[in-house]
Amino acid sequence: MSVPFFQITEGFTRALPLLEEGLAEFHRQSGWVNDQQVRAFEQAIATYTGAPHAIATGNATDSLIICLMALGIGPGDEVIVPCYSFFASVSCILQVGATPVFVDIEPGSYAIDCSLIEACITRRTRAIMPVHLFRQMAEMDALMDIACRHGLKVVEDSAEGIGMRWNDRHAGLIGDLGVLSFFPTKTLGALGDAGMVLTRDADLARRVRQILDNGRDASGLAQCLGYNSRMDDLQALWLRARLPELDQEIERRAALRDAYDLHLGPLGEYLQVPVTLPRAARQRCVDYVYLIEAQNRDGLVEHLAARGVGVEAYYPLPLHLQPVCAGPTHAEGRFPVAERAATRALGLPLYADLSASDVASVCQAITEFYAAAGAQS
């Protein structure tokens, strides 16, 4: 048995007709970076998400940095961020010279615990950065209320959030700025790195466009400091060829989650399957990662690896304990929910083309692992 953590062979075959059409156009174009295919994809994402401005970038890590730069956040400023996320959620803050202020997460949604935010606000706080991880968005009503009362900006790290909605508003469009990642394993994945910034604000959108193109305006003059973080037309045309299937694939992912839940339900003593926290808002969740919390997680990883099952420990080390963030206020024990999750969380294979029998064999292997463990104890 072998179930890779991710694969896209069947999706590729299905996208082939649109891909070939796009490639023919691409070949006739005079530019291959941040050009016609990218404009067309931005349009398509604007339509899908309802974003007034969808701006393509090289990747979501850069998108986050660019968002903070566009807001003028820098040295001396503090940004509130959950301590449980991918590294980019904190590195963007450090990259612009600002100070991250960590907050623990809620169990279950893995999103920032909004009840802890206000205690962290100081005179220097400029922004809050919620992160929407795995499946469910942060409690955005509570968060926006706090931001509003304290005059703070909100940058959503919605890198994993395509398709997620909050009261019918797409992730990334609730705060001032949001991002999307098209890293290959994402719900909508490129065949390389690609990202986006979403915003409702025309002026921020204009600044974002300059920053990602080395600070240049339409005439080529550098108006501000920037990066080279443009999307490749090749990635854009592939992503556009994949977009029409996205909603179907999201449904397929939900069905696979149900299948996992069913198989893993009896193992409640050893592991916890994903839960959905109730919210007052209407939420549309998207199963980007099927994340379990497992006893003896690292033993399970080894067991599964030996059977050819690809898994990812998301995330094994919380942000406040990363070597680059080391500091006296970031000692172990400060953020118990995140620290516990870091030792237990495990992402199982989940993608539209995973078969029901793949799910069954992954669960079989997990069941075997705990049966053996149970027999030993």
Place this chain on the structure above:
Amino acid sequence: MIKYQDFQRRYPNAQTQILEILAARVQQGDFILKQQVQDFEQALAAKVGARHAVCVSSATSGLTLSLIASGIGPGDEVITPAFCYVSAASSIVQAGATPIFVDVAPHSGVLEAEAVVRALTPRTRAVLVAHLFSGLADIDALREALPEDVLILEDSATAFGARLRGRHAGTLGDIGVYSFFAAKPLGGIGDGGAVITDDDQVAGALRMLRNHGQDGRRRFYHQRLGYNSRMDETNAAWLQARLRENDLHLARKQAIAKAYDEAIEASDGVLLGQHRGTPDFSPHAYVVRSAERERLARHLTARGIQTRVHFPVPLPEQPAFVQWSAGPAHYPNARLLGKQCLALPLCSGMSDGQVSRVIEALKEFSHAEVI
């Protein structure tokens, strides 16, 4: 119409080639910084004769990461040309260092040792020296003139394939950077770049910096404040093929440039060419200087010939960088070149007929001027 860049002519089989590459990557399930990138890095390092090639997401990013990997940052000065692409300035500021703009030589458009030496201070840590258009800066003369501990960062973004006294551009200084932006001499299918160095430590630091400060062994363990500056496998696979055929394309472009040279020589000084500094040049752009550039551009456009203007405004005069300007009087050559330079179509896919049409149009322009 003779396009300034014509990918259809440059890569007649691109569609099939790209589709094959994509299908192979999808089959393999690898997309970023995997075997194809490693293979390309090895082939590239071997081609130019360097210990390390480290692929990154662009030359702009490669320049920034090179400075950071060399420990250059706040409080440090980096000398850079006033006439160049934006990244010659932005990369320095991104690293937290201070750009010190120096004017270029009018006949070549690049930095010369004498002017650089005059800008040295005790805080100078590096010189970012860029090769431009079809010309090479004399890195050997610069090395000779500079204190040993001043790093030479060779912006070879557009100079891949050129050689100075037998050695490849990009390997002449301490660290070299190539761009694989599609229009560049070694052109990718998207943005991409590589950093070239013989220094194991710098190469090691670059490998961590480009991938979120991870060491490549332990995932999600971030030891340095890194970036996402990676090369896609698709691009690396494409670039391996382009690298294999590069010599052929280079020869063709040199032949076109030499044909243009004759038209420039025949113009009786109405048009000026670029001093290239080496016979082993790699023509990224063929730039002519004319006191009446706008009229020349219109003349060529009317004949279906696309042209391009590079760097019309000196870097220290652009809003993002004025705070580091020593004052407009310091950059007369950058301003002059910005007003006079015009790049002609130059791509390996151009037919002989197209080349002749450009030459005819140039001759027509200069004869009208002389009469």
